[in-house]
Amino acid sequence: MSIRKSRDWFSPDYQEQERKKGVGHGLHPLDEYLREDRIPHIWCPGCGLGVILNAYLRALKDSEIPPEETAVVSGIGCSGRAAGYVNVDSFHVTHGRAIPFATGLKIGNRDLTTTVFSGDGDLFAIGGNHFIHAARRNVDFNVICVNNFNYGMTGGQAGPTTPSDAKTSTTPWGGFEQPFNLPAVAAGSGAVYVARWTTYHVEKLIESLKEALEKKGFCFIEVLSPCPTGYGRRVGLKTGKKTMKHFKENSEIKPNADPTEVALDPQDPETKIVVGKFVDREAPTYQDERGKVFEEARKKLEVE
Amino acid sequence: MMEPGTYFMEGNTACAEGAIAAGCRFFAGYPITPASEILERLTERFPEIHGSYLQMEDELASIAAILGASWAGKKAMTATSGPGFSLMMENYGLGLMTETPCVIVNVMRGGPSTGLPTMVAQGDVNQTRWGTHGDVGVVVYAPSSPQELFDYTIKAFNTAEKYRLPVVVLSDEIVSHMTEKVEVPPKEEIEIVDRKKPEVPPEKYLPFRPDDDLVPPMANAGDGYSVHVTGLTHDEKGHPSINEKTQNMLVPRLIDKIRKNSDDILEYDEYKVEDAKKIIVAYGSVSRAAIEAVDLARERGYEVGLLRPKTIWPFPEERIYDLAREGIDDFLVAEINFGQIVYEVERCTGGAAQTYLSPRMGGNVHTPKRS
Numbered sequence A: 001m002s003i004r005k006s007r008d009w010f011s012p013d014y015q016e017q018e019r020k021k022g023v024g025h026g027l028h029p030l031d032e033y034l035r036e037d038r039i040p041h042i043w044c045p046g047c048g049l050g051v052i053l054n055a056y057l058r059a060l061k062d063s064e065i066p067p068e069e070t071a072v073v074s075g076i077g078c079s080g081r082a083a084g085y086v087n088v089d090s091f092h093v094t095h096g097r098a099i100p101f102a103t104g105l106k107i108g109n110r111d112l113t114t115t116v117f118s119g120d121g122d123l124f125a126i127g128g129n130h131f132i133h134a135a136r137r138n139v140d141f142n143v144i145c146v147n148n149f150n151y152g153m154t155g156g157q158a159g160p161t162t163p164s165d166a167k168t169s170t171t172p173w174g175g176f177e178q179p180f181n182l183p184a185v186a187a188g189s190g191a192v193y194v195a196r197w198t199t200y201h202v203e204k205l206i207e208s209l210k211e212a213l214e215k216k217g218f219c220f221i222e223v224l225s226p227c228p229t230g231y232g233r234r235v236g237l238k239t240g241k242k243t244m245k246h247f248k249e250n251s252e253i254k255p256n257a258d259p260t261e262v263a264l265d266p267q268d269p270e271t272k273i274v275v276g277k278f279v280d281r282e283a284p285t286y287q288d289e290r291g292k293v294f295e296e297a298r299k300k301l302e303v304e
Numbered sequence B: 001m002m003e004p005g006t007y008f009m010e011g012n013t014a015c016a017e018g019a020i021a022a023g024c025r026f027f028a029g030y031p032i033t034p035a036s037e038i039l040e041r042l043t044e045r046f047p048e049i050h051g052s053y054l055q056m057e058d059e060l061a062s063i064a065a066i067l068g069a070s071w072a073g074k075k076a077m078t079a080t081s082g083p084g085f086s087l088m089m090e091n092y093g094l095g096l097m098t099e100t101p102c103v104i105v106n107v108m109r110g111g112p113s114t115g116l117p118t119m120v121a122q123g124d125v126n127q128t129r130w131g132t133h134g135d136v137g138v139v140v141y142a143p144s145s146p147q148e149l150f151d152y153t154i155k156a157f158n159t160a161e162k163y164r165l166p167v168v169v170l171s172d173e174i175v176s177h178m179t180e181k182v183e184v185p186p187k188e189e190i191e192i193v194d195r196k197k198p199e200v201p202p203e204k205y206l207p208f209r210p211d212d213d214l215v216p217p218m219a220n221a222g223d224g225y226s227v228h229v230t231g232l233t234h235d236e237k238g239h240p241s242i243n244e245k246t247q248n249m250l251v252p253r254l255i256d257k258i259r260k261n262s263d264d265i266l267e268y269d270e271y272k273v274e275d276a277k278k279i280i281v282a283y284g285s286v287s288r289a290a291i292e293a294v295d296l297a298r299e300r301g302y303e304v305g306l307l308r309p310k311t312i313w314p315f316p317e318e319r320i321y322d323l324a325r326e327g328i329d330d331f332l333v334a335e336i337n338f339g340q341i342v343y344e345v346e347r348c349t350g351g352a353a354q355t356y357l358s359p360r361m362g363g364n365v366h367t368p369k370r371s
Helices: A003-010 A012-021 A049-063 A079-084 A098-108 A120-126 A128-137 A182-189 A202-214 A240-250 A286-301 B011-022 B036-049 B059-071 B082-097 B125-130 B146-163 B173-177 B244-259 B285-299 B317-325 B341-349
Strands: A070-074 A089-092 A113-119 A142-147 A193-198 A219-224 A251-253 A273-280 B005-010 B024-029 B052-055 B075-080 B102-110 B116-120 B166-172 B179-184 B228-230 B268-271 B278-281 B304-309 B311-313 B330-335 B354-359
Touching: A049 A079, A049 A113, A049 A142, A049 A202, A070 A079, A070 A098, A079 A089, A079 A113, A079 B228, A089 A098, A089 B059, A098 A113, A098 A120, A098 A128, A098 B024, A098 B052, A098 B059, A113 A120, A120 A128, A120 A142, A120 A182, A128 A182, A128 B059, A142 A182, A142 A202, A182 A193, A182 A219, A182 A273, A193 A202, A202 A219, A202 A273, A240 A251, A286 B036, B005 B011, B005 B146, B011 B024, B011 B036, B011 B075, B011 B102, B011 B146, B011 B166, B011 B173, B011 B179, B024 B036, B024 B059, B036 B052, B052 B059, B059 B075, B059 B082, B059 B102, B075 B082, B075 B146, B082 B102, B082 B125, B082 B166, B102 B146, B102 B173, B116 B173, B125 B166, B125 B311, B146 B166, B146 B173, B146 B179, B166 B173, B173 B285, B278 B285, B285 B304, B285 B330, B304 B317, B317 B341, B330 B341, B341 B354
Parallel strands: A070 A089, A070 A113, A089 B228, A113 A142, A142 A219, A193 A219, A251 A273, B024 B052, B024 B075, B075 B102, B102 B166, B278 B304, B278 B330, B330 B354
Antiparallel strands: A193 A273, B005 B179, B102 B116, B268 B304
16 A cells, blocks of 8 residues: 555545444554544654654553543643643643643642653753752653654754754754753652663663553653654754664663763764663652651641 | 631731632642742641642742642642742643633732832733733732632632633732731631533533533543643644634633623722712722722812722723713722723723823832822
């Protein structure tokens, strides 16, 4: 079947016809987790977001957490659109504010397994302060950061993870800022679980996501993703496939690597992309600690 | 909540106690003068009533957290002053767009910018109406005493739940820091309104399809309705739909939700208006001096009355329109700013009466003899 032909799957007529047959169009094993009336998604050919969303939903399915006890919160940007496609309570909020929104949601209802699914610009530029404080508090939710090294939605501008010398639409003469090393930011701020994978490492990613979903505390997973449209075409990675090949050939799995030593430089062929689970430790969550203090307070106040 | 009775209470404390009485069990905030006492009172009180207090990293986070908590089913509040309120404008808009019930308290101090942190002003009145981008319908209460801070914080929660929006309690430094008699009524005498829930099963539920009152029933996260909520223009399913048609269905409804229900929401007080020829319009702390100013003026033979909006937004526009046509010659607007509500009054009179402004720039107040 040609690609053109296969896109007919997404035509409204086809969807309507399939919908009449029953729940979901029956073409995808994760149908029940997707708002299929929102498909096709807006992501570009070659983008890694489909892989990452797929991995998250597979992990969710594997973890057997009921969808009705699950929430996804996204900020703004390409990754921010993920919330719109998942068939759980999902929130597409303002730029940078997914984490504090999720903080309120999780503390308001601790039974909700909450995941923030957003991009590097949203989480670490405009939302950077919220990230470090949520990690410090060890609020019990997961953050998936899709790192595509640029602001894709707005046309490929440089952001807080753009490699220092990369040409982007706002660094046409080459960049000059140091990018964040995200696992180090997360670990240094207090995250209890820190991992990095690429869209090439799908099985490992699913495994990590499942661990994060089941773990108590602030868990952070960075996923490196191709962005041929916004970023790749300006740095010699013109297709998703080419970026995937780059990830495959240049990655090195180093479990428990020191997060401060895993800084990326995708432009430099000498530097390996270090992936793996770097941090997995136990620490009392915000909810646990507050519960203890308030319990003591109630004893002093002689109330229940 | 507190034992019913008569208390000698600071305005900010009364606000916190009103929130607790209204059912507020989630508070997220950031310290700021002159609103910090609200945070402090709630942290002290929350263990015993099983509330959640979050001291956030800034006001951007504070308002985002209360929106999240509201979707988790909690009655949620934040409190701040001008600089923090400015930071909240973005998510005030998100709350209005996503019809998220919550309460924002703004204890006004002198601005612009850092301005007069410890001193009174009323410069944020138009910001509550027009501060967030886009067209919105808002509800803003302007209490003028600790008792009203107690009562109208409860009312703000009820209105937020009933009409599904962030409601602002617009206090000022004087009202918030004044200590006065506050009556706390018995629990059963306090009216509490809760958001309406969907009565249909998930497969039939359209999260943003309004009932006749223009308000959609609200399913909380975790209720099994798999709701999608976005700040983008969205259809009745809640799905983003970036086009003129959806925009024209959604945004006018959000505005009409308040406008068409304004008979229910609007509140104002009148004092000696019946035979008045001139009317003072004042709200918040200034209205207290205005009452005495009316009496002083009447002693001197002037037929003066007072109109005090208790909801600044919606504004008592029809009442002013009518008064201007029923023999009122002059309106004098006394406010601690360089003219904000005066323009609203002038608009409402439609040229049928003269409108004057008695401004203060903040830091000092109108006195009954000097307005």
